[in-house]
Amino acid sequence: MLILTGIMKYLTIIVILCFHLMAQEKTEMQKLLWIADSWVSASGETTSYEEWKVISDDLFEGGSKTVKDGKTIFSEKLKIENTAEGIYYVADVSHNPEPVKFKLTAVSDTSAVFENPLHDFPQKITYLLEEGNLHAIIEGPGKDGKTKKVDFYMQKMR
Secondary structure (H helix, E strand, O other): OHHHHHHHHHHHHHHHHHHHHHHOOOOHHHHOHHHOOEEEEEEOOEEEEEEEEEEEOOEEEEEEEEEEOOEEEEEEEEEEEEEOOEEEEEEEEOOOOOOEEEEEEEEOOOEEEEEOOOOOOOOEEEEEEEOOEEEEEEEEEOOOOOEEEEEEEEEEOO
16 A cells, blocks of 8 residues: 555656646747748749758758749848847848848747848848748838838748
8 A cells, every 4th residue: 555655646746747848838949940941932933932940949040042034033041049139030141241130029839020120121020820831021111211011922842
């Protein structure tokens, strides 16, 4: 009987630990895992690609490019990195002398918002997972001073 009581105590502790582990909150980087994939969008004569790979718990690397008539007309290196100052989306494009950082300001299991109010355009980048597809939105002031918004709708590459 004494052995059975001891076993029951251990089983109770194991069950409590299992529930505790299952209830732990995801980190912000874990909430972004849905973005890690290969995405494509075709519109007329252009096709755009975006790809994200998980390098570590604190770093995703990727890139995007747009192709028209077999030629790459735009490309950028991308990363999402967890630093001591926060999580940043970093875009490295040829027309900017330095990579541009956008701070993560909101995240869920299906959305992420990155912002840099000091950048010319865009100042805000939003990613949404909608029915298994990726919807990216870039926003900021246009040349006329009015808010400009561009939507990109992408599907997973099969």
